[in-house]
Amino acid sequence: MPLPTKYLDIVLSDLEPGKAYQKCMQEIASDSRDVDYGFTEAIVYATEVRYAVDALTKGRPDHFWNFGDLKGGADDWHFSILDDVKNLNIAFVGGGPYPVSAFILRERYPQASITCIDNHIAAHILSTAVIEKLDLGIATCFTEAIEVDYSPFNAVVIAAMVSGKDELVKKILEKSSATVIVRGDVDVDHDRLHRLNSGFDNDGSVGAS
Numbered sequence: 001m002p003l004p005t006k007y008l009d010i011v012l013s014d015l016e017p018g019k020a021y022q023k024c025m026q027e028i029a030s031d032s033r034d035v036d037y038g039f040t041e042a043i044v045y046a047t048e049v050r051y052a053v054d055a056l057t058k059g060r061p062d063h064f065w066n067f068g069d070l071k072g073g074a075d076d077w078h079f080s081i082l083d084d085v086k087n088l089n090i091a092f093v094g095g096g097p098y099p100v101s102a103f104i105l106r107e108r109y110p111q112a113s114i115t116c117i118d119n120h121i122a123a124h125i126l127s128t129a130v131i132e133k134l135d136l137g138i139a140t141c142f143t144e145a146i147e148v149d150y151s152p153f154n155a156v157v158i159a160a161m162v163s164g165k166d167e168l169v170k171k172i173l174e175k176s177s178a179t180v181i182v183r184g185d186v187d188v189d190h191d192r193l194h195r196l197n198s199g200f201d202n203d204g205s206v207g208a209s
């Protein structure tokens, strides 16, 4: 699904990238629009690539802003779960070109091991460059999320836009002892699973319904 002009104008405007993202999400809601993965990806990548280019050209921003947290409180919710996990070894699945959630986790947990996983080569290359430029000490891995061996990790955070979350969550719970945080509704119940209602569907697109 190509990005309609209204949305292109927003993502290519002078608006701060995260504000442009939030405006697009508001438009999707007010249009009650059916949005597929490609449409979602174009908006998210327009935002994250602009942040990544800014970080690469201008250096570390004043602060890392979780622009995707439309309701507020998501970071505190993550901390309330992860603060209880000792010797954190975190897999962040679906890091994207600018894995700001991993950057926020790095600030909260300076001693933690953190690995960002992504199956998109542009996201992998850009995030690796930003992490190196900002000296954040985060590993990156270019692969399909379902292919990863999660047994070394004691915490796994799954981004809203990750596709195949149901199957992925089941595999992680089965093959590891990790605490799992997933942003999005999945059809799984488990005492180690924490779900955040993100408005994103199982295929990683913005849920229209």
Ligand SMILES: C[S@@+](CC[C@H](N)C(=O)[O-])C[C@H]1O[C@@H](n2cnc3c(N)ncnc32)[C@H](O)[C@@H]1O
Binding pocket: 044, 045, 048, 068, 093, 094, 095, 096, 097, 098, 099, 100, 101, 102, 117, 118, 119, 120, 123, 143, 144, 145, 146, 159, 160, 161, 162, 163, 164, 204
């Ligand atoms: C754009 S990011 C959003 C995360 C955001 N940067 C943050 O810090 O919270 C979502 C990423 O998930 C990746 N992704 C989606 N499905 C995936 C899968 N099945 N395996 C690996 N990566 C996936 C996409 O390539 C995309 O880069």
